Amino acid sequence: MQKILVVEDNETLREELKILLENAGYEVALVRDFSNVGKQMADAGSDLVLLDINLPGTNGEVLLQDFRKEKDTPVIMLTSRTGKMDEVLSMSFGADDYIMKPYNPTILLLRISAVLKRGLRKEQTRHYHDVEVSLTKGSLTRGDKEQILTKNEMIIFELLLEQQGEIVSRDELMTTLWDNDEFLNDNALSVNISRLRGKLADLGIEDGIETRKKQGYVLK
Amino acid sequence: MTFRNYVKDYMGMGIINGVILIMILIFLRAFRVEESAVFVVIALYVAAVMLSLLWDYFRKKKFFDHLLVSLEELDKKYLVSEMIATPGFYEGDILTEVLAECDKSMAEQVADYRRQNQMFREYIETWVHEAKIPIASLRLMCHNHPDLDAKMISQLKLLDDNINNVLFYARSENAQKDYLIKEISLKKVFHEVAMNNRVIFQLMGASIDAKNLDISVLTDEKWLEFMMGQIIANSVKYCDANRKLELSVWGEEASDKVLLHIHDNGIGIPASDLPRVFEKTFTGENGRKGAASTGMGLYIVKNLCDKLGHGIHILSKEGKYTEVVLTFFKNDFYKMKH
Numbered sequence: 001m002q003k004i005l006v007v008e009d010n011e012t013l014r015e016e017l018k019i020l021l022e023n024a025g026y027e028v029a030l031v032r033d034f035s036n037v038g039k040q041m042a043d044a045g046s047d048l049v050l051l052d053i054n055l056p057g058t059n060g061e062v063l064l065q066d067f068r069k070e071k072d073t074p075v076i077m078l079t080s081r082t083g084k085m086d087e088v089l090s091m092s093f094g095a096d097d098y099i100m101k102p103y104n105p106t107i108l109l110l111r112i113s114a115v116l117k118r119g120l121r122k123e124q125t126r127h128y129h130d131v132e133v134s135l136t137k138g139s140l141t142r143g144d145k146e147q148i149l150t151k152n153e154m155i156i157f158e159l160l161l162e163q164q165g166e167i168v169s170r171d172e173l174m175t176t177l178w179d180n181d182e183f184l185n186d187n188a189l190s191v192n193i194s195r196l197r198g199k200l201a202d203l204g205i206e207d208g209i210e211t212r213k214k215q216g217y218v219l220k
Numbered sequence: 221m222t223f224r225n226y227v228k229d230y231m232g233m234g235i236i237n238g239v240i241l242i243m244i245l246i247f248l249r250a251f252r253v254e255e256s257a258v259f260v261v262i263a264l265y266v267a268a269v270m271l272s273l274l275w276d277y278f279r280k281k282k283f284f285d286h287l288l289v290s291l292e293e294l295d296k297k298y299l300v301s302e303m304i305a306t307p308g309f310y311e312g313d314i315l316t317e318v319l320a321e322c323d324k325s326m327a328e329q330v331a332d333y334r335r336q337n338q339m340f341r342e343y344i345e346t347w348v349h350e351a352k353i354p355i356a357s358l359r360l361m362c363h364n365h366p367d368l369d370a371k372m373i374s375q376l377k378l379l380d381d382n383i384n385n386v387l388f389y390a391r392s393e394n395a396q397k398d399y400l401i402k403e404i405s406l407k408k409v410f411h412e413v414a415m416n417n418r419v420i421f422q423l424m425g426a427s428i429d430a431k432n433l434d435i436s437v438l439t440d441e442k443w444l445e446f447m448m449g450q451i452i453a454n455s456v457k458y459c460d461a462n463r464k465l466e467l468s469v470w471g472e473e474a475s476d477k478v479l480l481h482i483h484d485n486g487i488g489i490p491a492s493d494l495p496r497v498f499e500k501t502f503t504g505e506n507g508r509k510g511a512a513s514t515g516m517g518l519y520i521v522k523n524l525c526d527k528l529g530h531g532i533h534i535l536s537k538e539g540k541y542t543e544v545v546l547t548f549f550k551n552d553f554y555k556m557k558h
Contacts, residue, residue, distance in 0.1 A: 013357045054349070102376075185427050
């Protein structure tokens with residue numbers, strides 16, 4: 001399990017972040033004592049740090065600068081400042097990404113997984129049961145049958161595949177699609193899902209995508 | 221300063237001189253002074269009075285005419301005390317002193333208000349950042365408890381937007397200190413705005429059509445994001461209850477400029493209101509009919525466009541559509557520098 005260190009001085013926000021991240025399957029460590037944050041960051045041994053910019057007695061940019069001298073653990077800055085200058089500054093101090101409060105939780109999770117995945121090389125072909133999924137060609141192949149997916153269908157399928165066996169909410173699907181500049185509405189999402197079902201059925205996989213009422217979809 | 225008005229002002233002195241002259245005449249008569257001598261005395265007396273009046277008139281005229289011309293020419297009238305010439309006569313000295321004193325006192329007063337204004341503005345900024353923390357917590361809570369309604373999230377979003385407006389208004393007044401002009405892709409900015417509004421669009425069942433946005437323009441990213449956010453917030457606010465919102469956003473590139481069109485199928489703006497939509501606190505027909513309106517949104521947007529050197533105009537047909545067009549001019553000077 002990947003471990004995330006949260007450095008945020010507001011207690012309510014910190015605890016909610018913890019719930020959010022734990023629900024998403026991460027191990028979470030919190031900084032509660034702000035007298036020696038730098039040392040706690042260095043000793044935590046986490047895979048990623050969420051770092052607030054405004055902290056009591058110090059600030060995130062300075063901490064980040066010191067932290068970078070020792071470690072290259074990915075860092076995402078959290079802040080309520082709206083100036084883009086902060087972004088430029090944080091990036092130059094070595095932050096991997098930057099999110100403004102009040103952040104959209106789904107986007108926050110997307111960014112975290114993107115930053116964590118960055119180091120790992122993305123495989124261009126994956127497997128779903130005995131189906132070969134080619135991300136570059138945008139196709140599903142099973143035996144001698146091949147189905148070409150549209151960009152939208154591929155985004156949906158990829159997300160479902162990453163969390164195979166778990167419920168993926170419509171909200172998560174929508175956020176991911178929109179994050180890829182595909183501005184679908186609810187109807188269009190349903191249409192895309194049913195087309196994807198049709199294509200899976202053509203490959204001989206019936207009921208690959210199961211609907212969980214009011215929760216989302218599960219890829220079996 | 222005219223001689224007539226000047227003489228009128230000295231009528232009192234004229235009367236006193238006249239009375240004394242008559243008394244001198246009576247006196248001279250009583251001593252049986254010769255006619256010609258009396259005539260000379262009268263002539264000398266009148267000449268003395270007239271000459272002193274003329275001398276006084278011209279030295280004052282020189283001072284006051286200079287003062288009035290300066291006042292006329294000045295853009296900021298209160299600066300006239302800086303322009304004043306040395307009067308060289310007593311009343312003028314008093315006037316100069318009084319003006320200088322007034323000027324100083326006013327400058328102090330203005331500086332005081334400016335300081336208060338600045339402090340208030342800084343307080344607002346801090347306050348906004350403080351207010352964002354509970355909003356962030358609430359958003360996470362909504363997410364962590366999926367049984368809560370999406371409507372709550374959209375209300376939170378509205379609250380957050382309104383708070384942002386305060387921040388941007390407080391800043392837009394001296395936006396020039398807060399610029400970072402560089403080449404920005406319209407696609408990236410629209411992406412941010414769309415992501416910000418996703419939940420509301422989804423609840424409304426809106427359809428979004430974004431085309432040809434892969435164009436770079438020279439602007440400040442966060443201000444453009446704010447402006448587009450405002451324009452789209454209007455599309456959301458003034459959508460037609462009888463049909464689903466359809467929003468089209470597209471870019472258009474010409475040789476010397478880039479146009480960004482934001483088109484909705486909302487209730488539109490009455491032709492009579494159209495010329496006034498950029499006025500401060502103007503709410504118009506639509507503001508009175510439906511959604512709460514402060515009349516500030518488009519005013520701030522226009523203000524920012526002027527400061528950033530962008531153009532903005534609105535096309536609309538009541539009951540059919542509203543289309544806002546932003547114009548970004550290409551400026552080779554900026555490009556050369558980067």
